[in-house]
Structure formats: C-alpha cells, structure tokens
Amino acid sequence: MRDAFASSQPTPEEFQRRLNDLMRHLQVPPPATGDAQSNFDRSVEPTSGDAADAAFQFQRKPRDVKAHLDRFVIQQDEAKKVLSVALCDHYHAVQAALAGKAMPNYTKQNIILLGPTGVGKTYLVRSMADLIGVPFVKADATKFSETGYVGGDVEDIVRELVRRADGDIARAQHGIIYIDEIDKLASAPNSSGRDVSGRGVQTNLLKLMEETEVPARSPQDMAAQIQAMMEAQRGGKKGPATINTKHILFVVSGAFDGLDKIVRKRLREATIGFAAKPHSAADAVSVLGDTQTRDFIDFGFEPEFIGRLPVRVVCQPLAVDDLFHILKTSEGSIIRQYEQDFAAYGIEVLFHDDGLRRIAERAGEEKTGARGLMTVSERALRDFKFELPSTHVKRFVVTRELVDRPAAALRQLLAEHANEERVVMRQLVHDYGERFAKEHFLALRFTDTAADALIAEALEKQLSVRDLCGQKFKDFQFGLKLIAGNTGRKEFTLDADAVAAPEQVLSEWVVASYRKEG
Ligand SMILES: Nc1ncnc2c1ncn2[C@@H]1O[C@H](COP(=O)(O)OP(=O)(O)OP(=O)(O)O)[C@@H](O)[C@H]1O
Ligand SMILES: [Mg+2]
Known part of the structure; x- marks a missing residue:
C-alpha cells in the first residue's frame, strides 16, 4: 500500500482537492501537528517545572530523584535506582553541553x-x-511504520515533543521520549508479521536516538509545508526549522515475552559440563536481569539498535501486598481519585484496609499488574457511583464484603439509609404534633400509617416533613378549635385518610361536631 504522497506526483484533481483542504486549514489557526499524532497518548499535559526557563539547570542527585519516585511508584527499587542515576547523568551531560563544555566521549544514557x-x-x-x-511524550512502537504512512513516522514523535513544549524547540531538544511495545519491532521468526517493517523502524529510531535533525514541520503534512512557505514569504519568524535529537533522552520498554527463554538457554549452554545449573528454577524476571546484548539480538533486534540502549532496567511483577500498598500509600493511588469523584456529590467514602486488601487480592488475579486495581475497583463501585448521587446517602465504607458483593452491599446501604431516615422523619412528624399542642392547646397525634404516608409524600415531593405538615394541616387549628368548642374534645388522632385528604376530613369532623352539639 503506497500513499500518493510517497509516490512522486499526485494527479491534478488530487492536488486540487488537497489544496482546497489546505486553504480551509489556513483560515483557522493551522493545527500544530499532523494527523499521525493521534497515535500519541495525550493524557498528560505539557509539564512545567524547573526546565521551563531557557537556561536549563539541573542540580539533582540520584537520591533526590529516587525519593520523588518513591512517593508515586511502589517497589521497583532497583529500577528506580538505575533510572535515577541514568537521568542525573544524562541531564548533567546536557547541562554541560549547553554551557559549552562538550564531553566528546559521552554515551547517551538511553534506557x-x-x-x-x-x-x-x-x-x-x-x-x-x-x-x-x-516535556515528555509517550508513543507506541506498533503505531510506526517504516514509510510513515500506515501509522506514523518516527520523526512525528519528536515533533509531538515540541508540541508538548508549547512550541519551544529548545525545551523539546532535552525532553524525554518514551516508546512502548518496543519488543514488537523484533524481527525474530516467531514475532508475528512485522519483520521487515520492524527492522526499518528500528533503523529510523536508531538515527533519532543517536543524533539527527528532524524538520519541525512534517514533510508529509502539506498544510504545514505550505504554511511554512507562506511564513517565509511574509518574512516571518526565523527560529530553527529543525529539532536536534542529540540531547533527547529515549526510554523504550516492552514485556519481551520469551526473552527469558533465550537468556536461560544461553546460561544453560554456558554451564554445560559444569554441575551447577544456575537459574534453572529462577523466575522469568530474575533471569531477565542477566540479559545481555546478545540475547536481545537473538530476540530479533539489530545490534546497532540495542547498542544505543546502554541502560537496562528490569521491573518486577507486583505481589498482592505491593498492590495493597499502591492503593494505600502511592500519591497517585486510584483511591484518591474515587474519593474526589464521590466528593463532587458531597459523598464521603472511607476505604477500610480489609476492603483495600480485597481489591488488591482480586487485582492480583487479573494478572495485569496495578491496572487490575482499576478494573476491580470499577467493578465494585460502578453502581455506587451511579446510584448514590441521587440519594441522601452522604457517606459509606468500602469493606471486604462490599468488594465481594457490591450489589448486595448497595441494597443494604440504601435500605439502612431509608430506615434511618424513616426513624428521623417519624420523629419530625410527632414533633409537628407536639408543637401544635403547645401553640393551640390541642393534642394532635398521628397514627403510624399516617406518619408513613407523610414521609412517603415528603420524599416524593422533596419537601421537608415540617413544611409538608404545615401545608396540609394549616386550617386544622381553626377547625379543631371549633370542634373543641362544640364537643369539649381536646385530643385528635390523624390517620392516613386525613393525610390523603386533610380538608375533607377536617370539614366532616366539623360538621359532625355540630350534629353532636345539636
Ligand atoms: N509500582 C507501581 N506503583 C504505583 N502505581 C503503579 C505501579 N505500577 C503501576 N501503577 C499504576 O498502574 C498504572 C499503569 O502502570 P504503567 O502504565 O506504568 O504500566 P506499564 O508497566 O507501563 O505497563 P505496560 O507494559 O502495559 O505499558 C499506572 O498509571 C499507575 O497508576
Ligand atoms: Mg506502559
């Protein structure tokens, strides 16, 4: 499949159509990036921190960096250490270079x-x-293709970095590019389908990781190209039209399924003839810690590519206990997010430790690492999020039982709440009767069915019990006084029929009282 852009000449019709598209583009502020950028994860806004100013300053030490990571990321201690060191080395080198102190033999600490x-x-x-x-940008290796047509061009990531830096090329030039699923670029026979293209993308990435100049405007984005021409004609801003990738830190990652087998095999071969069998029982992760360049090559990477990634870090699987601590202590814990979501409706949610532990246990079964925490929490709290905002429930506790049986827990919560509310509302009804008695020297009582009918109506009409009683029985002070005058009666009990039709009941009573008198 070839794009017309990639072939030399579009047809005149095609050209006209594109030109029209383009003119429409130019009426409005042109988009900062081309279409291919839709591949990027935009969940993070451009960061602003101590690199915001033009003169890049970097004073941190590995321990400071790790201490920061500890606030958010649970476990992965070894990874944090290695990353902290690599990061500090990298940005010290960048700072030295920007200050004109070149380090000719410095190898970039791509990870x-x-x-x-x-x-x-x-x-x-x-x-x-x-x-x-x-500035930081994350992309997925599977979205790139060698020609840049099907998915995107690897150079698009660099341009995306500029966008994240609010167009500041200087800042983008020492940003971080993170490429996920890098293992899918391997061209080993067992990796599915991407062989040729994968190698091509490796080659393209290789250039970026080393040092290259990337045009600030995509050569494939005609709108951007013509806009650049027009700006040049208007004698517009100069500025560098290219982005240099020398100081951009590249981090690539992947699950590398099967790499452990390759490492194991090499280790086994190395020990043939010896009694010892290292790692024969070791788990996949500790084996990965022994990965050498050769293993990556056997996995299907180009030696030059893997050679540009000198820092290797292995992240450990997370145990249930770790998942529990992520919920409980990480500053990025999803628990905080749930608290905020409910707080928006004035609802307080309290997570008990046994509830958190149950979420962690169930997340462990999902086998998706900490992502399982979100899956499990969402499953448990989905209906609470839907129902509670429309009720009067103002607080609830997430317990082990709730996580295991959310529907039953929600029913119980609502029933309990309705009960509690009924008790209070009954008291309010009787309180209305007592006040009536004090003001008018006539006892007014309500049967239980009358009280329940009032409660139901108050809830339905969203009125307070007192206001509803005030409306319904506003004429009773006069009517009952008449009756008292006629019959000497001082105590009155209202039943459900008086709640349903107060005026009618009152007038019947009044009429009857005259008859009695007569
Ligand atoms: N060790 C951890 N400590 C705290 N939170 C974590 C940890 N690991 C994962 N999380 C949480 O899980 C989410 C997903 O993790 P992350 O995106 O880092 O996974 P990943 O290792 O990159 O996985 P993948 O290989 O699928 O991309 C994070 O946003 C974070 O909220
Ligand atoms: Mg990831």
Whole structure:
C-alpha cells in the first residue's frame, strides 16, 4: 500500500482537492501537528517545572530523584535506582553541553525497560519527567511504520515533543521520549508479521536516538509545508526549522515475552559440563536481569539498535501486598481519585484496609499488574457511583464484603439509609404534633400509617416533613378549635385518610361536631 504522497506526483484533481483542504486549514489557526499524532497518548499535559526557563539547570542527585519516585511508584527499587542515576547523568551531560563544555566521549544514557504489563514502567518515566519538568511524550512502537504512512513516522514523535513544549524547540531538544511495545519491532521468526517493517523502524529510531535533525514541520503534512512557505514569504519568524535529537533522552520498554527463554538457554549452554545449573528454577524476571546484548539480538533486534540502549532496567511483577500498598500509600493511588469523584456529590467514602486488601487480592488475579486495581475497583463501585448521587446517602465504607458483593452491599446501604431516615422523619412528624399542642392547646397525634404516608409524600415531593405538615394541616387549628368548642374534645388522632385528604376530613369532623352539639 503506497500513499500518493510517497509516490512522486499526485494527479491534478488530487492536488486540487488537497489544496482546497489546505486553504480551509489556513483560515483557522493551522493545527500544530499532523494527523499521525493521534497515535500519541495525550493524557498528560505539557509539564512545567524547573526546565521551563531557557537556561536549563539541573542540580539533582540520584537520591533526590529516587525519593520523588518513591512517593508515586511502589517497589521497583532497583529500577528506580538505575533510572535515577541514568537521568542525573544524562541531564548533567546536557547541562554541560549547553554551557559549552562538550564531553566528546559521552554515551547517551538511553534506557530499555523490561517487565510485565502494568507494573509501573511508564509511570516511572512519566514521574521522572514531571519532577524535572521536561516535556515528555509517550508513543507506541506498533503505531510506526517504516514509510510513515500506515501509522506514523518516527520523526512525528519528536515533533509531538515540541508540541508538548508549547512550541519551544529548545525545551523539546532535552525532553524525554518514551516508546512502548518496543519488543514488537523484533524481527525474530516467531514475532508475528512485522519483520521487515520492524527492522526499518528500528533503523529510523536508531538515527533519532543517536543524533539527527528532524524538520519541525512534517514533510508529509502539506498544510504545514505550505504554511511554512507562506511564513517565509511574509518574512516571518526565523527560529530553527529543525529539532536536534542529540540531547533527547529515549526510554523504550516492552514485556519481551520469551526473552527469558533465550537468556536461560544461553546460561544453560554456558554451564554445560559444569554441575551447577544456575537459574534453572529462577523466575522469568530474575533471569531477565542477566540479559545481555546478545540475547536481545537473538530476540530479533539489530545490534546497532540495542547498542544505543546502554541502560537496562528490569521491573518486577507486583505481589498482592505491593498492590495493597499502591492503593494505600502511592500519591497517585486510584483511591484518591474515587474519593474526589464521590466528593463532587458531597459523598464521603472511607476505604477500610480489609476492603483495600480485597481489591488488591482480586487485582492480583487479573494478572495485569496495578491496572487490575482499576478494573476491580470499577467493578465494585460502578453502581455506587451511579446510584448514590441521587440519594441522601452522604457517606459509606468500602469493606471486604462490599468488594465481594457490591450489589448486595448497595441494597443494604440504601435500605439502612431509608430506615434511618424513616426513624428521623417519624420523629419530625410527632414533633409537628407536639408543637401544635403547645401553640393551640390541642393534642394532635398521628397514627403510624399516617406518619408513613407523610414521609412517603415528603420524599416524593422533596419537601421537608415540617413544611409538608404545615401545608396540609394549616386550617386544622381553626377547625379543631371549633370542634373543641362544640364537643369539649381536646385530643385528635390523624390517620392516613386525613393525610390523603386533610380538608375533607377536617370539614366532616366539623360538621359532625355540630350534629353532636345539636
Ligand atoms: N509500582 C507501581 N506503583 C504505583 N502505581 C503503579 C505501579 N505500577 C503501576 N501503577 C499504576 O498502574 C498504572 C499503569 O502502570 P504503567 O502504565 O506504568 O504500566 P506499564 O508497566 O507501563 O505497563 P505496560 O507494559 O502495559 O505499558 C499506572 O498509571 C499507575 O497508576
Ligand atoms: Mg506502559
């Protein structure tokens, strides 16, 4: 499949159509990026931190960086250490270079992160970028193609970084690019379908990771190109039209399924003839810690590509206990998000430890790392989110039982709440009768059925019990006084029929009282 852009000449009709599109584009402020950018994860706004000003300053030490990561990312201690060191090295080198102190033999500390899904790989890198305030962009390796047509051009990531830096090319030039699912670019025979293209993308990425100049406007984006021409004609802003990738830190990651087997095989071969069998029982992750360049090549990477990724970090799977601590202590815990979501409706939610532990246990069964926490919590609290905002429930507790049987817990909560409310509302009805007695020296009582009818009506009409009674029985002081005058009666009991038709009941009573008198 070839795009007309990639072939030399579009047909005149095609050209006309594109030109029309383009003119429409130019009426409104042109989009900052081309279409291919829709591949990017836009969940994070451009960061603003200590790199915001033109003169890039970097003073941090690995321990400071790790301390920051500890606030958000639970476990992954080894990964945090290695990343902290690599990050500090990288930005010290950047700072030196920007200050004109070149380090000719410096090797960029591009990072490869290995580990199962949902254990914090992306989260680690994003948290680092937040800390130092450099622009950060995350992309998915599977979205790129060699020609840049089907998915996007690898250079689009660099342009996206500029967008994240609010168009500030200088800032973008020391940002962080994170590419996920890098293992899908491997061209080993067992990797499905991407062989040729995968290798091509590796080559293209390789250039970026090393050093290259990326045009600030995509050569494939005709609108951007013509806009650039028009600006040039108007004698518009100069500025560098290219982005240099020398100081951009690249982090790539993937689950690398099957890499552990390759490592194991190599280790086994190395020990043939010896009695010892290292790692024979070791789990996949500790084996990955022994990965060498050769293993990545056997996995299907180009040696040059893997050679540009000198820092290797393995993230560990998360145990139930870790998942519990993520909920309980991480500053990014989804529990805080739930608290805020409910607070928007004036509802307080309290997570008991046994509830959190149950969420963690169930998330563990999902086998998607910390992502399972969201799945499980959502399943447990979905109906609460839907129902509670329309009720008078103002607080509830998330317990183990709730996580296991949310529907039953919700029913019970609503029933309990209705009961509590009924008790209070009955008291309000009787209180109305007592006040009536004090003011008018006539006892007014309500049967239970009358009280329940009032409660039901108050709830339905969203009126307070007192207001409803005030409206319904506003004439009773006069009517009952008449009756008292006629018959000497001082105590009155209202039943459900008096609640349903107060005026009618009162007038019947009054009429009857005259008859008695007569
Ligand atoms: N170790 C951890 N500590 C705290 N939160 C974590 C941790 N790991 C994952 N999370 C939470 O889970 C979410 C998903 O994790 P993340 O995106 O980092 O997974 P990943 O390792 O990059 O997975 P994948 O390989 O699927 O991309 C994070 O946004 C974060 O909220
Ligand atoms: Mg990720």
